[in-house]
Amino acid sequence: MPERHNFFRRASVVIAMATAVAVAVSGCGASSGGESAEGPSTIGLTWWGNAVRDENTRALADAFTELDPDITVETTNSDWGGYWDKLATQVAAGNAPDVIQMDDKYIREYGGRGALLELSDAGIDTSMFVPGSVDPGETAEGLMGISAGIIAPAIVINPAFFEAAGVAIPDDSTWTWDDFTALAAELTEKSPEGTFGTALPIINELSINVWLRQHGKEAFSEDGLGFDADDLAGWFEFNLDLQEAGAAPGADKAAEDMGKPIDQTAFALGQVGMNWIWSNQLNAYDAAMGGGLQLLRYPSLDGTAADAQLWYKASMLWSISARSKDPQAAAELINFLVNTPDAAQIQTTERGIPANTDLRESIQDKLTDSDEVHVAYLDAIESELGAPVVLPPVGAGNFPLVLQRYSEDVLFGRTTPDQAATAMIDELEANIAAAG
Incomplete structure (x- = not known):
């Protein structure tokens, strides 16, 4: 049997790691990862995604098998x-695939339950990972996932929309939320009827996270929610203010876009410029x-880019099932x-920009114009990043x-921002308590 490549080989460490993990999952008894196989091995790999991701993930599995013919990778995917x-x-x-494409909404839930x-x-x-890109896989239980790629919150703008309106593209390192509202309203005023300066961010979970972080809060704490009804009501009111200023579409058009x-x-x-x-x-x-779009930082409260409180998010993560029969092979696959x-x-x-900076250089000749804009944006904000976000607790996925549901109620006037905020927090807290 050919020896597995030294680049991957950590068999004794992985065996000890796997044996030490106790599994406490609803519907099955305690167990642990199986010992690493020294002969031929078959591992499962699962992911969600579109047709492009399906095709290249199967190609990745084939390329890995060519490097180590002793490992067969069985692939499954879903929407x-x-x-x-x-x-x-x-x-x-107790029969989850060995290597699991994981999302940060659920990593605490699956990791916390063993x-x-x-x-x-x-x-x-992870020694060549850009700073901040390992954190998204960290939970109270340890490192439960490895970033498959990194992304960040951004505002995408259509420069042609700005040019047609005769409005200059702003300096995104100094603009405030008030600046943003005024700019979006100006774009609306100088654009054809039925078009608007900005889309509404109201249902966007990344946007509310940025808003909360700039106000000293987080969406989540280690054991529940990290904000209160006043914080949430303020977010709803900001979106209504955008509509009132003429900066964003009304309820019908906004809901239609969801x-x-x-x-x-x-x-x-x-139909909107941002x-x-x-x-x-x-x-x-x-x-x-047709290309030509740009990425801007989010506004901040005081017009300081470092106070925008942006962060690197794992586009998705790679995790290993605690019941993997060959955790060594699974780790080798993720390393690959x-x-x-x-x-x-x-x-x-x-799957986002590689967290490994050497890999970014290795694919430089394959980067599209869009990729180059993306990489430049991530590089630009690296020194300004806030602390990692707190991941959702069990029950908050x-x-x-x-x-989205409560945002629609606010937009259509079925409830006030204060009423919606109180009801939404009650529902989220009940979900978390029920899952605990």
Whole structure:
């Protein structure tokens, strides 16, 4: 049998790590990861995503197997909604795939219930990761996931929209929220009827996180919510103020935009000049609009970029099931995915910008114009980043859906910001308590 590559080999460490992990998952008894196989091994890899991700992930699995023919990778994929239902069933039954594409909304839930291996001693090298890009996988239980790529909150703008209105693109290192509102209102005033300066950020979980952080709060604490009803009501009121100023569309148009595919959104159709996104969504918007878009920092309260409280988010994470029969092979696969030029050449930026800075250089010749704008934006904000966000506790993974529901009630005047804020917090706290 060919010896596994020294780049990956950490067998004794991984065996000790796996054996020490006790699994306490609803529907199954205590268990631990199996010992590393020294002969041929088969591991499972699962992910959610679109057709492009499906194709390149299978190509990644094939490339890994070529490096180590003793390891066979069985691949499964699903759409976002079906993925989590299926994974919950597999974990409860004790047959989850070895390598799991994980999201930060659920990593505390799965890690806290013993369903994931702690990875700090797994031999997965993060020494070349950009500062701040390991933190998204850290929980109270330890390192439960490795960043597959990094992204950040951003405002995407359409320079052609600004040019047509005769409005200058702002200095995003000094603008405030008041500046933003005034600019968006000016864009509306100087643009054709039915078009607006900005989309509403009201249902956008990344935007409310930025807003809360700039006000000294977080969306979540270690055991619950990190904000109160007054904070949330202030967020709702800011969005109503945008509408009142004429800076953003009314309730009907805003609600219509919710949940649409990127190429059908008001921004993609040229009906608004600015939108609130995760930075990796630039590629899809550029593809829909023919390129040329720009990324700006979020405004801050005092006009200081360092006070914008942005952060690097893992576009997604790679985790290992606590019941993996070969945690060594699973760790080898993750190491391959996040640390090798071979993998980077296949994946490029599909899962965000590589956290490993060497890999960014290795794919420089494959970066699209959109990728280059994305990389430049992440580099520009690196020295200004705030502390890592607190990850959602168990029971709070549905926060975005709850936020959307109450946001629609506020926009359509079915409830006041204060009433919606109180009811939403009560619902979220009940969800967290029920799951505890």
